[in-house]
Amino acid sequence: MGKYLLRRILQMIPVVLGTTLLIYALVFALPGDPVAAMFGDKPVNQAVAAQIRSEYNLDKPFIVQYVLFLKNALTLNFGNTFAGQPVISVIGRAFPVTIKLALMAFVFEGVFGVIFGIIGGLTKGKWSDNIILVLSLLLISVPTFVTGFILQYLFGVKWHLLPATAGANPGFIDLLMPAVVLGSVSMASIIRLTRTEITSNISEDYVRTARAKGMSNRSVIVRHVLRNSLIPVVTYLGADIGGLMGGAMITERIFNIQGVGNTLYQAILRGEGTLVVSIVTILVLIFVITSLLVDLLYAVLDPRIRYA
Amino acid sequence: MKKSSQLTVVSAVICALALLASGCGSGGSSTDTEGAEQSSGDQASKNAVVSVHGCEPANPLIPSSAAESCGGQVVDAINSKLIRFDDQGKAHNDLASEIKGNDDMSQYKVTLADGRKFSDGTPITAKSFTRAWSWSANVSNGQLNASFFSNIKGFDDLQKQGVPTDAQFSGLKVIDDKTFTVDLISPSSTFPIQVGYTSFAPLPESFYKNPKAYGENPVSSGPYKFESWQHNVMIKLRRNDGYDGEVKVRNGGIDYKVYTDLGSAYSDVQAGNLDVIDRIPTSAVKTFMTDSMVQSYNKPGSTLQMFTIPTTMEHFGQDQEGHLRRLAISMAIDRKMLIDKVLGGLGVQPTDFTAPTIPGYTKDLKGSDNLRYNAKKAKEYWAKADAISKWPADKSFQLLYSSDGGAKDFYDGMANSIKNTLGIKAEASPVPTFSEFRGNIKKRLYNNVAFRSSWSPDYPSPESYLMSNFASSAADGNGSNDGDYKNSKFDALLKQAAKAKDTDEANRLFQQAEEILLQDMPAVPLYYGNNIGASAKKVHGMRLGWDGYPIFPELSKDQ
Numbered sequence: 001m002g003k004y005l006l007r008r009i010l011q012m013i014p015v016v017l018g019t020t021l022l023i024y025a026l027v028f029a030l031p032g033d034p035v036a037a038m039f040g041d042k043p044v045n046q047a048v049a050a051q052i053r054s055e056y057n058l059d060k061p062f063i064v065q066y067v068l069f070l071k072n073a074l075t076l077n078f079g080n081t082f083a084g085q086p087v088i089s090v091i092g093r094a095f096p097v098t099i100k101l102a103l104m105a106f107v108f109e110g111v112f113g114v115i116f117g118i119i120g121g122l123t124k125g126k127w128s129d130n131i132i133l134v135l136s137l138l139l140i141s142v143p144t145f146v147t148g149f150i151l152q153y154l155f156g157v158k159w160h161l162l163p164a165t166a167g168a169n170p171g172f173i174d175l176l177m178p179a180v181v182l183g184s185v186s187m188a189s190i191i192r193l194t195r196t197e198i199t200s201n202i203s204e205d206y207v208r209t210a211r212a213k214g215m216s217n218r219s220v221i222v223r224h225v226l227r228n229s230l231i232p233v234v235t236y237l238g239a240d241i242g243g244l245m246g247g248a249m250i251t252e253r254i255f256n257i258q259g260v261g262n263t264l265y266q267a268i269l270r271g272e273g274t275l276v277v278s279i280v281t282i283l284v285l286i287f288v289i290t291s292l293l294v295d296l297l298y299a300v301l302d303p304r305i306r307y308a
Numbered sequence: 309m310k311k312s313s314q315l316t317v318v319s320a321v322i323c324a325l326a327l328l329a330s331g332c333g334s335g336g337s338s339t340d341t342e343g344a345e346q347s348s349g350d351q352a353s354k355n356a357v358v359s360v361h362g363c364e365p366a367n368p369l370i371p372s373s374a375a376e377s378c379g380g381q382v383v384d385a386i387n388s389k390l391i392r393f394d395d396q397g398k399a400h401n402d403l404a405s406e407i408k409g410n411d412d413m414s415q416y417k418v419t420l421a422d423g424r425k426f427s428d429g430t431p432i433t434a435k436s437f438t439r440a441w442s443w444s445a446n447v448s449n450g451q452l453n454a455s456f457f458s459n460i461k462g463f464d465d466l467q468k469q470g471v472p473t474d475a476q477f478s479g480l481k482v483i484d485d486k487t488f489t490v491d492l493i494s495p496s497s498t499f500p501i502q503v504g505y506t507s508f509a510p511l512p513e514s515f516y517k518n519p520k521a522y523g524e525n526p527v528s529s530g531p532y533k534f535e536s537w538q539h540n541v542m543i544k545l546r547r548n549d550g551y552d553g554e555v556k557v558r559n560g561g562i563d564y565k566v567y568t569d570l571g572s573a574y575s576d577v578q579a580g581n582l583d584v585i586d587r588i589p590t591s592a593v594k595t596f597m598t599d600s601m602v603q604s605y606n607k608p609g610s611t612l613q614m615f616t617i618p619t620t621m622e623h624f625g626q627d628q629e630g631h632l633r634r635l636a637i638s639m640a641i642d643r644k645m646l647i648d649k650v651l652g653g654l655g656v657q658p659t660d661f662t663a664p665t666i667p668g669y670t671k672d673l674k675g676s677d678n679l680r681y682n683a684k685k686a687k688e689y690w691a692k693a694d695a696i697s698k699w700p701a702d703k704s705f706q707l708l709y710s711s712d713g714g715a716k717d718f719y720d721g722m723a724n725s726i727k728n729t730l731g732i733k734a735e736a737s738p739v740p741t742f743s744e745f746r747g748n749i750k751k752r753l754y755n756n757v758a759f760r761s762s763w764s765p766d767y768p769s770p771e772s773y774l775m776s777n778f779a780s781s782a783a784d785g786n787g788s789n790d791g792d793y794k795n796s797k798f799d800a801l802l803k804q805a806a807k808a809k810d811t812d813e814a815n816r817l818f819q820q821a822e823e824i825l826l827q828d829m830p831a832v833p834l835y836y837g838n839n840i841g842a843s844a845k846k847v848h849g850m851r852l853g854w855d856g857y858p859i860f861p862e863l864s865k866d867q
Contacts, residue, residue: 032743051450164579168541253569258540
C-alpha cells in the first residue's frame with residue numbers, strides 16, 4: 001500500500017511538468033499580441049511596449065520563459081498579473097469561492113443522484129421509476145446555461161425567493177441556486193448510472209444466494225447490491241470533482257461568481273500565460289489527487305481489490 | 309480609444325431564451341428617465357450610495373494607466389482635470405481659471421483656480437501638473453497612455469531607453485504656484501480640450517513615493533474620493549466633502565460592483581439588487597425598452613461605426629475609379645433598414661465623420677448624401693468605374709469583422725444589400741477574436757479587403773475622430789489610420805484648424821475637412837451607436853454622458 005502510494009505520487013511529477021509545458025506552449029501560440037492588446041485601439045507606443053514586455057519576460061524565447069516560470073514557481077513566486085497583482089493572491093481569491101460552489105454541487109449531485117437512482121432501481125417499471133427517468137433525461141438534455149437562466153429569472157428576478165446573483169463573498173443561500181444548476185446534469189447522470197447498476201446487480205446470483213440464506217431484504221440491498229453498484233458511481237463522482245472546479249465557467253458567468261472558471265477565461269482572453277498555467281497546474285493536481293483517492297476507495301468498496 | 313470587444317458568445321445563445329422569458333415580464337411602458345429626474349428630490353436622499361455596473365480594472369488606478377473603461381471610469385470620477393465637460397460635451401474651466409494660447413497656438417499659459425486641494429489636504433499647484441505629465445510620458449514608467457503627451461516639447465527625450473524615472477519635460481515650465489506654460493511641438497487649438505482627458509489629471513507629491521501603492525489606493529482631486537477596492541468584487545467611492553469645484557453631487561457615493569457578465573448585471577437591475585447599468589446585454593437589447601422592471605435609457609452616442617477600405621485594395625485606390633467605387637458601395641448600403649431591423653433602432657444614420665454628441669457635429673455637410681441609400685446612383689457610379697477598369701465578374705467584395713463583437717447580423721445584412729444593389733458578389737467574413745482581428749490590421753494583413761472599424765473619441769472634438777483615423781501622420785502604423793489614407797488637402801485643413809483662434813473656427817475647418825472625406829470615403833460610416841443603459845425603479849437622474857458613462861454626480865435614489 002505504501003509503495004503503491006509513493007509510486008502514484010512520483011507519477012504526478014511528469015504529469016504536472018508535461019501539462020504545464022503543454023499549456024504554456026498553447027497560450028504562447030495564441031494569436032494576438034497581449035501587450036499590443038493592452039493599448040486597445042490606441043496606437044501602440046513601441047518604447048512603452050518594449051518596457052512592459054521586458055517586465056513580464058515576454059521578449060524572451062518561449063523555452064526561456066517557461067524555464068523562468070518553473071524556476072519561480074518552485075519558490076512559490078508565480079509573478080504578477082498584467083494588472084500588477086500577485087498571481088498567488090488572484091488564485092487565493094478565486095479558489096475558495098469555487099471550492100465552496102463545487103462542494104455544494106458535489107454533495108447535491110451525490111446525495112440526490114444516489115437516492116433517486118436507488119428509488120428508480122428498486123421500483124423498476126413502476127410510476128416512480130418512470131417519473132425519475134423522464135426528469136433525469138430532461139436534465140441531461142438541457143444545457144446548463146438554459147437551466148441557469150430560467151432558474152435565475154424565475155427564482156431571482158420574478159419571485160425574489162433567492163438572490164439573482166451570488167456576488168461578493170457568497171454564502172450558502174447565495175450559492176444554493178448556482179450549485180443546483182451546476183450539479184444538475186451530473187446528478188441526472190448519477191441517477192441513470194445508479195439505477196442501471198442496481199437493476200442489473202439485483203438479479204445476480206450472489207443476491208439470490210444471500211436471500212436464500214435468509215438475509216433480510218434491507219441488508220441484502222445495503223450490504224450487497226448497493227456496495228457493488230456504487231463502484232462506477234464513485235469513479236464518476238471522482239472524475240467530476242475536477243470538472244466542477246474548472247468547468248463551472250458558464251454557471252459562474254450567469255450568477256456572477258468570481259471563481260476559477262471566470263478567472264481562467266479572462267486570463268486566456270488577455271493572453272496571461274503565467275496566470276493560465278498556474279491555475280491549470282492546480283486543477284491538474286486536483287484531478288490527479290482525486291483520481292488517486294478514487295482508486296483507494298475501490299479497495300474499500302470491493303475487498304477483492306488490493307494494492308501492493 | 310475605449311473600445312471593448314464585448315464577449316457575447318454565451319449571451320448570444322441565451323438571446324432566444326431571453327425573448328421567451330421576457331414575454332412574461334414585458335408589457336409595461338418605457339419610462340422617460342429625464343422626466344423622472346425632474347421629479348426627484350423629495351424622497352431621494354442626498355447620502356444614498358448608488359451601485360453601478362463595473363468590471364475589474366486591468367490596470368492600477370493611475371490616470372496615465374487607465375487605457376480601458378473598467379478602471380477608466382473610476383479614475384475619471386475621482387480626478388478633476390484642468391477643464392471638465394458638461395453633458396453636451398462642452399468644455400468648462402475646472403482646475404484651471406484660464407488656458408491661454410499664443411498667436412499660433414503653439415504655446416499655452418495655464419493659470420490655476422484658487423483654493424483647490426487634493427483629498428490628502430495638499431494644495432493643487434502648477435507642479436502637481438508638470439511633474440505628473442512628465443512622469444506619465446516617461447518611458448521608464450511604462451505608462452499605456454504615454455502617447456497622449458507626445459505633442460509636448462521634450463517628449464522624444466523622455467522616450468530614450470534608460471531615461472531616469474524622474475526626468476522632466478523640457479516643454480513644461482513652472483512660473484509660480486498658480487501658473488505654468490506648455491510648449492507644443494506642433495500648434496494645436498484643441499489642446500485646451502485634450503487636457504480634459506483623464507491622463508492629464510494632476511498628481512499629489514505623495515504619489516511619487518510609491519506609485520504602485522497609489523494605484524491601489526489613490527488620492528482624489530475630484531467630486532468623489534476613493535474608499536476601497538476589493539479586487540474582483542467592488543470599488544467604493546464616497547462623496548468628497550472637501551471638493552471645492554462646480555460639480556454638484558446628489559448622492560453619497562458610488563459602488564462599482566464587478567460582474568462576470570453583463571447578463572447577470574442586467575438580471576440584478578431587474579431584481580433591484582443593482583441600481584445602474586451603462587450597457588445592455590445582447591440578450592436584452594430587443595426587450596429592455598419595454599421592460600417594466602427597469603427604467604430604460606436610449607439616446608444617440610459618440611461611437612461612430614464604419615468599415616475601412618484600405619487604399620491598397622485593388623480597384624479601390626485613391627484615384628477616380630476608386631472614388632467612384634467607394635461612393636457606389638456607400639450608397640448601396642440600406643442603412644435605415646439595417647438599423648431598424650438588425651439593431652432594433654438603437655443607432656442613428658450618419659451624416660458626417662463625428663457623432664451627434666460632439667460639438668461640431670452637423671447634418672449639413674456637402675456630400676452627406678453619399679451616406680444615404682441610393683440604388684440608382686450606386687449602380688451608375690459602379691458602371692462608370694467599370695468603364696475605367698472592369699471589376700472581374702467572379703471577384704467578391706469582402707467585409708471582415710470580429711465575431712466576438714456581435715456584428716454578424718449587421719455585416720451579413722450589409723453584404724446582402726451591396727450584392728442586391730450592385731449585382732456583384734459580396735460577402736461578410738468573421739475573424740474569431742477581436743485581438744486577432746486588431747493584430748492582423750496592425751500588421752496590414754487585410755490589404756485587399758474591407759474591414760470593420762469603430763471609433764469612440766478620447767475628447768469631444770471632431771479632431772479626435774479626424775486626426776486619429778484619417779491624417780497622414782496617423783498612417784503607416786503611427787496611429788489608427790488603418791487604411792493608410794493620405795490627402796494633403798485634408799492634412800492642410802487639419803493643420804489650419806490646429807491654429808484656429810477659437811473652437812467655432814476650428815470646427816468650421818474640421819467640417820471642410822470632412823467634406824473631403826465624404827468624396828474620398830477612406831472609410832464608410834454606417835451608424836452612430838446609441839448610448840443605452842438601464843436603472844432600477846428607485847433611481848433618479850440616470851443619464852449617459854458624451855463618453856457613454858453615466859453622469860455619476862447626477863444619480864440619486866430613494867432610501
